[in-house]
Amino acid sequence: MSVTVKICGLTDAPGFDAAVAAGADMVGFVFYPPSPRAITADAAAALSARHAGGPLRVGLFVDADDDTIAATLAAVPLDLLQLHGAEPPDRVAAIRRRFGVPVMKAVGVATRAEVARAIADYGAVADRMLFDAKPPPAGTPGALPGGNAAVFDWSVMHGMSVPVPWLLAGGLTPDNVARAIATVSAPGVDVSSGVERARGVKDPALIRAFVAAAKAASREGSA
Numbered sequence: 001m002s003v004t005v006k007i008c009g010l011t012d013a014p015g016f017d018a019a020v021a022a023g024a025d026m027v028g029f030v031f032y033p034p035s036p037r038a039i040t041a042d043a044a045a046a047l048s049a050r051h052a053g054g055p056l057r058v059g060l061f062v063d064a065d066d067d068t069i070a071a072t073l074a075a076v077p078l079d080l081l082q083l084h085g086a087e088p089p090d091r092v093a094a095i096r097r098r099f100g101v102p103v104m105k106a107v108g109v110a111t112r113a114e115v116a117r118a119i120a121d122y123g124a125v126a127d128r129m130l131f132d133a134k135p136p137p138a139g140t141p142g143a144l145p146g147g148n149a150a151v152f153d154w155s156v157m158h159g160m161s162v163p164v165p166w167l168l169a170g171g172l173t174p175d176n177v178a179r180a181i182a183t184v185s186a187p188g189v190d191v192s193s194g195v196e197r198a199r200g201v202k203d204p205a206l207i208r209a210f211v212a213a214a215k216a217a218s219r220e221g222s223a
């Protein structure tokens with residue numbers, strides 16, 4: 001089966017158009033104002049309207065309250081809510097129930113025990129999961145809850161049974177994504193920094209290269 005490819009943190013037409021044309025399965029908008037990739041709901045709606053159909057539109061939130069999520073959804077239709085903060089399982093379930101939109105819980109992991117804990121906590125309340133590197137320690141200049149180009153030891157995913165579709169993230173690039181997919185048999189991959197020419201500025205050529213490398217790796221894996 002083809003690997004699911006998500007391009008996160010899109011903010012402009014060249015990046016968005018490149019992701020759609022390259023065949024990305026999901027495109028992500030960051031609704032987290034401190035991020036260099038932050039986008040307003042209106043700007044995301046305008047980008048999204050450039051192409052009917054195509055990839056799932058994913059809205060990324062960090063510990064957002066209901067009013068923020070509701071206002072965003074009123075402006076831009078989203079297919080999936082990515083929760084990239086410290087949302088506990090009952091908050092994930094409540095968001096899913098209240099908005100009727102599937103949710104993907106992002107978790108930062110470094111060990112097998114943390115992967116197992118995350119699956120136990122969120123496997124029954126989230127529609128999808130995303131395994132990312134842990135963010136740098138609080139206070140590190142420029143550190144974000146995600147999107148830090150940090151790689152974690154992919155081998156901690158070996159043999160883990162995740163009960164929902166999941167994505168591997170954290171420091172992926174066009175050069176390492178095939179190895180990542182092969183190493184952990186990841187059914188999906190997510191990238192932001194690795195397809196940028198500068199922090200927060202997407203590079204259409206890198207987006208094309210990333211999607212092509214991920215799709216080729218999944219074809220080879222299933223051949």
Ligand SMILES: O=C(O)c1ccccc1NCC(=O)[C@H](O)[C@H](O)COP(=O)(O)O
Nearest residue numbers: 008035146147148149170171191192193
């Ligand atoms: O990208 C951001 O600015 C961001 C801000 C706050 C929470 C999450 C954020 N990004 C998440 C992602 O882009 C990805 O899901 C993931 O962390 C991989 O990012 P990267 O290592 O940059 O490829």
